[in-house]
Amino acid sequence: MEEQPITPLTGPVLDADGRLTYVGVDGRRYVVVESLDLDPASSLELMEELRQSSPLFQQIEGLSEDWLNRVIEAGLGRDEALSLLLATLETALEGQDGQETDEADDKCS
Numbered sequence: 001m002e003e004q005p006i007t008p009l010t011g012p013v014l015d016a017d018g019r020l021t022y023v024g025v026d027g028r029r030y031v032v033v034e035s036l037d038l039d040p041a042s043s044l045e046l047m048e049e050l051r052q053s054s055p056l057f058q059q060i061e062g063l064s065e066d067w068l069n070r071v072i073e074a075g076l077g078r079d080e081a082l083s084l085l086l087a088t089l090e091t092a093l094e095g096q097d098g099q100e101t102d103e104a105d106d107k108c109s
Helices: 040-052 052-073 078-108
Strands: 020-023 029-033
Touching: 040 052, 052 078
Parallel strands: none
Antiparallel strands: 020 029
């Protein structure tokens, strides 16, 4: 039986060992990225950005949950709705990477 992911209680944080983690609703800490190779200044910058962007992260979570609830009420199963949401976000965000690179290339030309 596949283990269900645990809903984050907190936004992601960088711990003292350089791991990107979050605390789940069950109170346990979960590691998202085992080790980030950052110098101390970059590590502090990332931790500060994660802290400052926590409200935005929580807003994204809330909007995602609202969307899930709406499509589930309309008849889509929760697993299917979650898969659709994650696949759509992944596709949209992967597409942005290519656009950013193309835009940066255009600016350098």
